[in-house]
Amino acid sequence: MRRYSDVDSYINAQDKYKDVLEKLRALLSTTELVETVKWGMPTYTINGKNVVGMSAFKNHAGVWFFQGALLKDHYEVLINAQEGKTKALRQWRFQSIEEINDKKVLEYVDEAIKNEKQGKKIPISRNAKWEVPTALKEALKNNKKASEAFENLTKGRQKEFAEYISSAKREATVASRIQKIIPMIESGIGLNDKYR
Numbered sequence: 776m777r778r779y780s781d782v783d784s785y786i787n788a789q790d791k792y793k794d795v796l797e798k799l800r801a802l803l804s805t806t807e808l809v810e811t812v813k814w815g816m817p818t819y820t821i822n823g824k825n826v827v828g829m830s831a832f833k834n835h836a837g838v839w840f841f842q843g844a845l846l847k848d849h850y851e852v853l854i855n856a857q858e859g860k861t862k863a864l865r866q867w868r869f870q871s872i873e874e875i876n877d878k879k880v881l882e883y884v885d886e887a888i889k890n891e892k893q894g895k896k897i898p899i900s901r902n903a904k905w906e907v908p909t910a911l912k913e914a915l916k917n918n919k920k921a922s923e924a925f926e927n928l929t930k931g932r933q934k935e936f937a938e939y940i941s942s943a944k945r946e947a948t949v950a951s952r953i954q955k956i957i958p959m960i961e962s963g964i965g966l967n968d969k970y971r
Contacts, residue, residue, distance in 0.1 A: 778815030
C-alpha cells in the first residue's frame with residue numbers, strides 16, 4: 776500500500792473515487808477538525824485526537840469514525856468492517872458522489888466531535904485472550920534466537936504475529952508467513968511497525 780505525506784497527494788492518486796473524497800474533504804473542512812495524514816491516509820483530529828478518517832478502496836470510498844460505535848447511527852449507515860475484532864471503529868461507505876448527503880454526514884461528524892470533546896471512548900481490551908498458534912510455536916522451538924527475540928517483543932507485537940499466522944487458511948500460507956516473519960522476529964521488528 777502506498778503511503779502519502781499530504782491529503783492532496785492522496786486524493787490526486789485516486790482514480791475511481793476522487794470526486795467522493797473531494798466532496799468528503801470539503802464537508803470535513805467546514806468543521807473544526809484539523810486535517811492531517813496518519814498511516815498515509817487523510818485523518819481529521821481535534822486536540823490531537825483522531826476523530827474521522829477517509830479513504831478509497833477498490834469498491835467504495837468513505838469515512839470512518841474512530842469511536843463510531845458510540846454514534847447513534849439514526850440512518851443505519853455505519854459498518855463494522857471486522858465484526859468480532861473491531862470494537863470502536865465504524866465506516867460509512869459511498870460508491871458515488873450522489874450517495875453523499877451533506878446534512879447527514881455532518882450530523883455524524885458533529886456527534887463524533889462532541890463525543891471526543893466529552894472524552895467518550897470505547898475502552899480497548901488489552902487483556903483479550905489469545906495464544907501462539909502451534910505452527911509458530913514449533914518454528915520458535917526450533918530456532919533459539921527467534922524464540923528469545925519473540926519473548927522480548929511486547930505483548931502487542933506477539934499478538935500481531937500470532938493473529939497473522941492464525942488467520943492463514945492453508946498450510947502453504949502458514950508456512951510462507953512463518954518464513955516471512957522469523958527474520959522480523961529475530962530483528963525485534965513488529966509485523967506492523969512500518970505503519971506506526
